[in-house]
Amino acid sequence: MDIEIFPYRVLGSDTTEKLLNDLESLDDVKRTVIHGPRFPKGEATLPEKYRERRVIQVNGEDVVLQVKTARIFLEITMESTIKDVEEICERHIPYGFDINQDRSNYIRKQKTVTDKIKYGDSELPDDLVGMTDQYSKFDDHVNIIKKDD
Structure with missing residues (x-):
């Protein structure tokens, strides 16, 4: 089964990193896809504190984040995992989110x-x-x- 996590706001790099690490720690998560708009090409000219494109650590591996996280798709096998996913999202996305499972396959x-x-x-x-x-x-x-x- 696939589920979609749809935050009410686009996530920053730090939030994305923390959220993905917690989601990947769940044994039932088979695949994870992040979806969103690409970072602007002129971002390199911004001051360091405003740059979002960077290398994040997910499950101990370096990942170059190339998009702002607007949606996260997870492939899971047990419906009970949705409750765990919801708890993780509540911890990292305080401004709200939806978890959709309307479609049979997002991935x-x-x-x-x-x-x-x-x-x-x-x-x-x-x-x-x-x-x-x-x-x-x-x-x-x-x-x-x-x-x-």
């Missing part, structure tokens, strides 16, 4: 013609289906973070 699970065009005939692992934008370079926009086994 695409089936390979499409676009995947075949982008990746060719090479075998695309099921974990990577639906994780990238067909117009972007794969390495620039997908970070695979391994969970401790």
